[in-house]
Amino acid sequence: MCANGSVASVTYVRRIIDDTLDDLQPHLRALAIFGPKSVGKTATALQRASSVFDLSETSQRQIVAADPSVLVAARGPVLVDEWQRLPEVWDAVKRAVDAGSPPGHFLIAGSSAPRGAVIHSGAGRIVPLRMRPLSVAERGIESPTVSLKAMLDGERELQGRTRLTLTDYVEEITASGLPALRGLPVRARNAELDAYVENVVQREFPEQGYPVRRPATLRGWLAAYAAATATTTSYSKILDAATPGAPDKPAKSTTISYRDALTSLWLLDPVPAWTPARNHLDRLGQAPKHMLADPALAVRLLGLDASGLLRGEQGNRQLVEGSMLGRLFETLTAVSLATYAEACDARLGHLRTQNGNREVDLVVVRPDGRVLAVEVKLASSVEDADVTHLHWLKERIGDDLVDAVVVTAGPDAYRRRDGIGVVPLALLGP
Structure with missing residues (x-):
């Protein structure tokens, strides 16, 4: 043009x-x-x-x-x-x-x-x-019935039912939120995602002023970062996982340059630790929660596919215990919530105490500092044990907690007897 x-x-x-x-x-x-x-x-x-x-x-x-x-x-x-x-x-x-x-x-x-x-x-x-990859609401796979803005404004009513199941969410994780890729056959889509990563290593890094002397090491670091998805794993552990047994590991400055370049290319989308505006909480962790901009890139970097995720495979670099699929579902939720939050002038964070005994997966922060707390559960039902940390947060910050919800892969949006909301990811929108 x-x-x-x-x-x-x-x-x-x-x-x-x-x-x-x-x-x-x-x-x-x-x-x-x-x-x-x-x-x-x-x-x-x-x-x-x-x-x-x-x-x-x-x-x-x-x-x-x-x-x-x-x-x-x-x-x-x-x-x-x-x-x-x-x-x-x-x-x-x-x-x-x-x-x-x-x-x-x-x-x-x-x-x-x-x-x-x-x-x-x-x-x-x-x-x-x-601008982030397509949120779930932007993908046209379901009509949202629950508005994040309405919840942030104090709306209590939750309703709606979705036909989407776990298999559908796995497809959305692997399909990518990059618009041009979504309509491709699986094999072509995977080839495009692999080429995307290769282009980052071979072209985008040098164009950003970061020459890559050892492309294999950078790819290994990217795969290790993908394995740390939705965790606060230290960068030193990510480096160790990227270069297992290597006697000449890259210098710390080199791996920091990886992080800086990927950030400048907007391929990393970490969720920052939430720091309350008022002194309700202490001894909170400050580490960000690691996430790539698109969970489909993490899937390819880990050598996984939809069937592997449904079988419970963890990929070739597992840094932490727990379900890789669960953490990718949390990434899909976080990418979507970040888009919805910014549309109503809010921001996204996460909460984790320094000793790790209390954690809230995601926290949506209004401009006035009041928050909506979100737990993410790859399940169709929500048990009392799933909302323990939400009740703990309510006890600690009182009215500064606007609402608390669990985002699930289940069919129905509703409110539990204890006041905690339950919202399928497909029904959540801006």
């Missing part, structure tokens, strides 16, 4: 982030959409752009590098796609905003700037939004 050309109409299914863009774009001079490759950033931005500068094309980079003012002169809204291929364009947009560009003029899409690029933070000028 040429710069300044009109955007052709295509079949497009709205994403949850579109509602946020509807609210913000008319009033903000510059918005940036970040996220991993193939997540749908460009497709979403194209629905709103009148002019497009695709900086993955050499000719477009040369034009903008020679005269950044073309971005201001173009008919808005202007999409600057793959901006990280010409990092100085970020500062050009910042200067245009400072000079008084009209509201809604700039949309920026891409990854973070390569290591070593010196750019302005964009604070106060360019508002960032994160």
Whole structure:
């Protein structure tokens, strides 16, 4: 597509982030959409752009590098796609905003700037939004009947029934939330996911300024990180699992560079530890809960497939006890909840005490600090033992707990006699 050309109409299914863009774009001079490759950033931005500068094309980079003012002169809204291929364009947009560009003029899409690029933070000028792989609600497999926003606002009624079973959730875990991959036959989809990882190792890392001297070691680290999905396993243990028995393990600085590069590529989506706004709790762990941006990538890195997950296989690198399928189901839940939470200006965290005796899988935090606590159970029913930590949290923080629910793979949404909600993942939406 040429710069300044009109955007052709295509079949497009709205994403949850579109509602946020509807609210913000008319009033903000510059918005940036970040996220991993193939997540749908460009497709979403194209629905709103009148002019497009695709900086993955050499000719477009040369034009903008020679005269950044073309971005201001173009008919808005202007999409600057793959901006990280010409990092100085970020500062050009910042200067245009400072000079008084009209509201809604700039949309920026891409990854973070390569290591070593010196750019302005964009604070106060360019508002960032994160786009994740398709949430369960965006996949069109069920009509949600339970709204996260309503629960955060104090709504108590829970209702709905889904036809989805464990087998369906396993299919969603392995099918990927990357839109272009979901319709492919299984073998083709797996080949695409494998190529995605290979592209990260062989191309994306060098482009981000992180040359890879030992690709096999990086792949091993990625697989070990995948095995640590939905845990707070230390990075030293992940490194040990990635290089078992190796006498010349990579330096700590090398593995930190792996983490930093994968973060800049938006392939890691860890859930941060929740720190209460008020001093209700002490001795809380601070480690993030490890998660890849898409559970399907973890499945491929571990050498698993749908049938293997249903048989209870753990993959070739098991760092912790417990069900790999259960932890992947929690990842699918977390990716979806993060999308729903951001749509209502909330954020996602997790709670774990330092000694590990108390844990709440996920915590959705409202802007005022009050929270919705979430346990994730790969089961069709919820027992009293499954809600012990939710009751403990209620005792500790009182009215700061807006609600507590268990997200399951079962059929029905309802509220238990003790007040704890039970919601099938397929019925949960923004």
